[in-house]
Amino acid sequence: MSTAVATAPRAFNPARGEPSWVRWTLILIALAFLLGFLFLPLAVVFGQGFSKGWTVFWDALTEENALLAARLTLITALIAVPLNLVFGLAAAWSIAKFEFPGKSLLITLIDLPFSVSPVVAGLIYVLMFGAQGWFGPWLQEHDIKLIFAVPGIVLATIFVTFPFIARELIPLMQAQGTEEEEAALVLGASGWQTFWHVTLPNIRWGLLYGVILCNARAMGEFGAVSVVSGHIRGMTNTLPLHVEILYNEYNAAAAFAVASLLACLALVTLAAKTFLEWHLKQDAADLEPPA
Amino acid sequence: MAITFKKRGVLPGFSLTLGFSILYLSLIVLIPLSATFFKAGSLGWGGFWEVISHPRVIASYQLTFGASLAGAAINAVFGLLVAWVLVRYDFFGKRVVDALVDLPFALPTAVAGIALATLYSSKGWVGHLLAPYGIKIAYTPLGVVVALTFIGLPFVVRTVQPVLEDFETELEEAAASLGATRWQTFSKVIFPALAPALLTGFTLAFARAVGEYGSVIFIAGNIPMVSEITPLLIITKLEQYDYAGATALAVSMLLVSFVLLLAINALQRRAHLRKA
Secondary structure, eight states, rough: OOOSOOSOOSSTTTTTTTOOOHHHHHHHHHHHHHHHIIIIHHHHHHHHTTTTTTTHHHHHHHHHHHHHHHHHHHHHHHHHHHHHHHHHHHOOOOOHHOOOHHHHHHHHHHHHHHSOOOHHHHHHHHHHHTTTTTSSHHHHHHHOTTTTTTHHHHHHHHHHHTTHHHHHHHHHHHHHHHHHHHEEEEEEEEHHHHHHIIIIIHHHHHHHHHHHHHHHHHHHHHHHHHHHHHTTTTHHHHHHHHHHHHHHTOHHHHHHHHHHHHHHHHHHHHHHHHHHHHHHHHHHHSSSOOO | OOOOOOOOOOSSOHHHHHEEEEEEEEIIIHHHHHHHHHHHTTTTTHHHHHHHHHHHHHHHHHHHHHHHHHHHHHHHHHHHHHHHHHHHHHOOHHHHHHTTTTHHHSSSSHHHHHHOOOOOOHTTTTTTGGGGGGGOTTTSSHHHHHHHHHHHHHHHHHHHHHHTTTTOOEEEEEEHHHOOHHHIIIIIIHHHHHHHHHHHHHHHHHHHHHHOOHHHHHHHHTTTTTTTOOOOHHHHHHHTTTTTHHHHHHHHHHHHHHHHHHHHHHHHHHHHHHHO
């Protein structure tokens, strides 16, 4: 039986797709799945946060330990993200604009933190700088505390977040090639001028994208920070750790109130991400030759 | 032809940027990692084996890897469905849904952990619907699977989506004009093209799930031998000052991580070649 171009109108065009009921069933199943695994968890955060009313919510956020935890989270992000930014730019510059042996090994190493458990990430710093670690005795002699103190938290956060910016910039800069920079050099620009006026404007959306992701992860990191932090309230607790403490004390409303703050951060991150992805797509379309 | 030295490239800044990158990587990653391997080495093979063959450890491996596999498999099926629906169909709120798929990436794991634990507990919005049927999700291995499904959700969707978007519909139309039913077209034309991306997404979700801590420990029961994941066991050993044991476990997880990393790289390279 021929299903090729038919002259009589059909219920659906097999070349165009599925019948309408199949479409809607699939859409509903997909949405049901997302409901249980995405929308409802998000809703629960805000629902539980406000379950005891606005006053309890506000008190949980402005309580002293919560504010100190927020401060530590901000400080950690403010140190980790710029450092990782410099690393990301340096690594992407060397990988994208030059040829050298061992390049793929370097790229694999940069991807390493993504496949390492956060707990292991924290553990390796405890093994280096903890009381029993390699540098433990030396640090104790000089009365420097890294583990169970803020520097350890920053270090663990850097480990977990440094790939984000690099991974975003490397393919972007590789796709952009070296022609523009070489042209700038030929015209007499110095290396720094080339970087600042030619490269940076080209990569700005990818850069922002990487920074947003890096920041979201830096502020939200839990496992690695949990291991190195010592959980000292008011001193070595970040916001996620504070959420854990409140939850384990059966203070669910307060825990979810602080969690709501973090969820808002996540939603802002998602919005920024969507906005930047649009720009990245525009840039990529501009790079391709016209069809 | 004149003999020239091999040029790395004409742009300046090679030694500076590469040097800095390697220094950074060494300080942050390589040196601490080698400290870990050395410490594990000090145990000797016998000691190492003794730690990881303990029944409690093996039970944690079974839970961690088993639940990760289950979560990644669920994501493979439903992630494919979600990617299909997002690329092929239109519905109200589609763009919001599309943006929200990345929520597990952006949401702190502790927040996800307490939300899932509350949602799926017997008094939670979903949990209380299942309680009459005797299905307990929170504080059981099933809860671990739920958490790991959440955490791996974006991986499959985001690896399959671009492949689906770039898919040439002419192939589908050709198949249809040759007499294929819609299902045949999907299973024999579309799905094989998506399979590599699906596999990559599955492996990424699996790798992420294996090491996951924050989203899992609230919804798992954390009962040794039953619902205790390996990362938790590492922390327990640390708290008991059993550094050697914790290190041995960490090294075993690192070895798995490395294998997975190599597998993912190989898969992604294959996908790249296929694209070109």
